């Protein structure tokens with residue numbers, strides 16, 4: 091049974107954690123378009139804002155400013171009831187480890203339980219979901235009787251059981267060995283092949299490379315994108331670009347850069363200005 095993927099659009103998206111006495115700006119003006127049925131890996135240094143972005147897409151946090159659309163929902167305006175309905179019936183979240191599994195239910199009943207809020211006509215048969223993630227042979231087992239990779243694949247099926255239009259996964263392969271990691275990536279790809287949009291936060295470059303597109307979040311913004319093995323910088327709303335981390339050794343923040351465009355090829359060249367040419371007159 092195919093599902094209809096849900097598109098996600100962020101425009102100038104800002105999120106601020108308001109703490110006692112000070113604020114933490116976790117996201118500052120993120121612009122990002124994820125098409126229906128696309129698989130995207132969110133990557134970037136620790137603390138750059140990846141999990142915050144995922145939580146906003148899941149409707150668990152509300153934008154502080156800017157806009158965020160998930161399918162038909164405008165999450166900057168949606169009320170509590172709309173967010174709650176969306177979470178129960180339209181999108182699935184895969185948490186690290188087995189936090190979205192109920193330990194005393196079988197794999198099959200875990201999937202069925204996740205579907206309780208979804209209208210019957212829209213439910214994908216639970217057994218189909220287990221088959222999609224390669225777990226149909228373990229339908230009667232409880233999470234404790236599964237391998238760590240099996241548990242995580244069951245978490246993917248449980249996430250996909252809720253609506254299936256959008257699956258959000260936060261570090262789904264952390265603490266897994268190479269074989270288990272591969273099986274979880276295959277499960278996420280299979281969910282995507284059924285039509286779902288899949289967004290995954292990962293620290294693992296090998297996992298990110300398996301998705302069609304990777305988006306690097308740096309300092310709360312989209313800094314770069316990888317598509318089909320090629321890396322691209324992304325120009326921000328204010329015209330700023332993030333240089334790749336390895337160039338920052340030669341060109342630390344504050345470096346004056348000369349920008350030249352080759353008139354023949356149209357290629358842009360960036361070079362640090364010579365000390366003599368920038369000395370104050």
Ligand SMILES: Nc1ncnc2c1ncn2[C@@H]1O[C@H](COP(=O)(O)OP(=O)(O)OP(=O)(O)O)[C@@H](O)[C@H]1O
Nearest residue numbers: 107114115116134135136137138139140141142143
């Ligand atoms: N509940 C919170 N309260 C206050 N600040 C927070 C909270 N959660 C995250 N932050 C801060 O917001 C910023 C972004 O954090 P976030 O967890 O989204 O980054 P991340 O890229 O997912 O990091 P990691 O890869 O380490 O999980 C960081 O500066 C972090 O310290």
